[in-house]
Amino acid sequence: MDNTPRPLIAGNWKMHGSNAFAAELAGSLSDKVSNAGHNSFDMLLCPPAPLMGSTLAAIGAASIALGGQDCHSAEQGAHTGDISAGMLADAGCSYVIVGHSERRADHGETDDVVMGKAAAAQTAGLAPIVCVGETLDQRDAGEAIEVVTSQVVGSVPDGSSAGTIVIAYEPVWAIGTGRTPTAVDIEKVHGAIRSAIDGVIGNPGQVRLLYGGSVKAGNAEEILALENVNGALVGGASLKAEEFWAIAQAC
Ligand code: PEP
Secondary structure, three states, rough: OOOOOOEEEEEEEEOOOOOHHHHHHHHHHHHHHHHHHHOOOOOOOOOOOOHHHHHHHHHHOOOEEEEOOEOOOOOOOOOOOEEEEEHHOOOOOOEEOOOOHHHHHHOOOOHHHHHHHHHHHHHOOOOEEEEOOHHHHHHHHHHHHHHHHHHHHHOOOOOOOOOOOOEEEOHHOOOOOOOOOHHHHHHHHEEEEEHEEEEEEEOOOOEEEEOOOOHHHHHHHHHHOOOOOOOOOHHHHOOHHHHHHHHHOOO
């Protein structure tokens, strides 16, 4: 029996779109998911917060989950511009991305900060997608595995288990660049993450480990077939219904 975790194909729209765009993209994916009937993957859309209502409306009854792109670690309070995990849950989300490298770089988020956000997400009933990944300098220095596994251990809240957390390996230098690590390198890092979460996350073999960084229709099949790759976190290619669907079909 195949005991690998069910793949998750997640689209991170970042700061793109409008209500009209969200309605069209989510509507088109909703049709595809519904028409396909049985799908061998879970699909997740992470639009910007103001577009969640129109995205959810367009998803309708289709089996597509909604997620946030970030959350605050506090339940509520004087944090202008921030969004709590509870608010995301209330808006219909079941996941939230935390620790994306763009947040780590733009907002100086450390592993401790990311862990606080992930814990808040779990308290609100959301599964955090904890992002980790090395810079090009770190890879060139041969430090990729050390950096990534240390981010994982430093960002995952105590008491996490396979059903309450997702990890996304996203090499910083591969995001939005069209460059990807070799298949061997992706497998090495994913294997190291799987080992690193043993004893840290309950039921480690069932934790979904996503790969992210320039995943496209053209490389999805090869990447998604790799050992310990249980789905993809997709940026640019998730903004086009046909391409995102083709990625999901590669599962
Ligand atoms: C991302 O930012 O999460 C990402 C994977 O982006 P892209 O697919 O565009 O590289």
